[in-house]
Amino acid sequence: MLGKLALAGIKNRRRDYLVLLAGLTMPAAIFYMFANLTTNKAFVKANGVVGQSMLIFGFGAVLLILITIVYIMYANSFLLSMRQHDYGLFMMLGAKKRRIGQLVFLETLILGTVATAIGIVLGLLMSRFLVGFLLNALGLHLAHLESFYLPAIIATAVLYVGLFILASLFNLVKLTRTTVLKLLHTDEQANQPQVKPVRQMIAGIVGILLLAAGYWALANIKMLQMAAIPFAIVTITLGTYLLFRATLLTIIRWLRQTKWAKKHLNGFLMGQLNFRVYNYTRMLTIVSLLFAMALGAITVGSGYHRQLPMMADSLGSYTIAIHDKTAKEQQLIGKLNVVNQATYTQKRQGKTVFYNAAEFKQHPYEFNEGTMTPKYVKKTAAQMKSTDLNSLDFLNLAVLGQNNLYAPKMLNAAKFSRQAGKTVSVTTIRVKNIDKDRATLKKLNQLEMARFPHASELTVGNYQSYELMLAFFGGLEFMGYFLGIAFLAMLASCLMFKILSGAPGDKRRYRMLYKVGVRHSLMRNGIAKEIGIFFMIPGIMGVIDVLFGLQMFKPLMPKPMSPYLGIGSTFAIFIGLYAIYYLITLALYWQIVLPQAPATVDHK
């Protein structure tokens, strides 16, 4: 009987349950994707993810599990907030606590198991399509990437079902421990936290000092080594928490005294915030940290993406070299955005390769003499003869057996024409932006490789270096994006559920406002502002964290590269995604909370 009643209760709130179910499937799907990437040995091996990279993977896994726990906690509290009134009522009507406990336990567990199952299927699909899409967008190739991997499925299922069993137990204890009266009136209890100015002030100052210490540690990672990271995580977490705790309530109380608070629904908004912000401090702290990590991961990932071409450019003097170029190759070269192009003639004889000094006079060879930034210097044939003849890198193109190079030699025009030997022409090309011309460069390189299978192995132009670096850093870059997006999805959902769990109580409050004659538009705006503030607080804090935290990558990105380069667009995209979450939460909230005006009947 009671089971039937409970089922009826669920039916009545179909929409809320769908939200919850959708929300719970997502972390399971994300976790599956992650587990699939990290536990798939063939994939990990094939992509040279070793040593330090493995550490990053492990770090990511731990974070993801932590977020999942927090996430399930909030989702669970949303579930509880939906159900406790019903269960309170059942108890008041004489249902045994034990029986109610069983129901709660079963409900949570069933919901969790279904969510996990759907989540894994979704994760499989996402691994298949989304990961491929991401790789494509980044221009990366990762070997042995499969969407179906049994150990990953098992890991996800065990972790999630385990967590849901814990959540069910928690609900059981919580419901059976609370009194019936409290269950019936949970929405109506207002807690009005005390403000103690001196304590608040001290907490605020300590908070700022801790934050400063954390930022300092990240900036000095070179000196502190690995210890900097755990130190910063602890200090920044505590600092953020104390800062929020000290300032938010004080600001709200202060705003409440102003004339502004006496206009329209502002006073109500401030009352709502005052009523909630204290309970939300912990959640806001966690979310701001997750925000920082997600944004940081994506920023670093995209930083590498932007800067690898720069790194490659600093290595050699040309992007690609072509031997005896064919008409087809000429056509491809025409498509490139060429900055510098020169063709030189080689004569290969014995163990020596000869060059025509006249050609170098006509087209001085441009050397890249910069170490970090490319710096091109034109050299005359005479200069080259005296100092640089051995470093003429395109000389390396002429290979004499294995690991055995021709010795280069410069001849004047007359001697060169008389010199016997096999004649080869080499065209060196430098493009403006490797990444932009990558597709064409790839075709050119393939044509070269087909024609000169041996020689090309040593054609180490910047294009080839770039491909090598992509293969090496690509995994990291991908992980950055992947973790960033995964964290964003989870953190925004945490926020969403925490906020949504306040909806049942708000439903009553907005109904009251409706009766008192508050315009619909005013209520909508009020809700948009309130939720907006809860999204903004961790967002702002997270951005600040990242701006300071990027210092950590300075030693890894020597000048002129910088972790701060071009972060504007990354930030904009990230904040755009975050804003989408805000809008979804807002739409759901409006749906749940806003009172429906009575259906208007046409009068005549």
Add this chain to the structure above:
Amino acid sequence: MTSSNAVVDVHGLEKTYGKANERQYQALKGLNFQVAAGEFVGIMGASGSGKTTLLNMLSTLDVPTKGDVIVNGHDVTKMRGNQLADFRAQEVGFIFQDFNLLESLTAEENIGLPLALKGTSSKIMDQAIHEVADTLSIADLLQKYPSELSGGQKQRVAAARAIVHHPSILMGDEPTGALDSTSARELLDLLTTINQEQHMSVLLVTHDPFSASFCQRILFIKDGLIGSEIRRGDQDRSAFYQQILNELGTFNE
């Protein structure tokens, strides 16, 4: 009574619950009555007779199926969207059985809400709040939250919120329903004071003869129609109370 000095003028009011293709129930079957400016009118009737339904029509929380409702010169049935909200905010003061106070706001902020909605300046707002607070003797409760107030105190705060913006009519649906007899009596005395001193019209729905005896005129609803009507005239309250009991006796037969 002409409709020119009527605050409320109800004509042929009908309300049918349920859509055309569902099971329908006609709760109001064509009501006609008026409330004059400054009048204190009670509405009585058995449970399910349609009292709440009527009040919901008057306060625009629900729409009639047929008929006209004119409140202070506004034809309520012709209003839509924001007009309805504004009408509720400006023309009607409402006291609910369950207080309807926002627990996240202090008593003062609760009382000030209708003024804030109007955009009243904070100076005038403070003045108005303190004025009603004095009238209702809740000046020392202003900084408290609803959870810190007793039922009677909550209802006085609710009454203060209902009259702070000087609506043209004050409506109450069993406002004493959740109060003990002392608090109920205090509230009714207050309503009488407000009615007499501020000349605010009051429309009180109740099934309790004692509460009804504070009114000047009582309408009895039966099966969705006004069954009968009695006036207090010059009698004192206890005599009127007796008359109500008698009327209920015959009315319920």
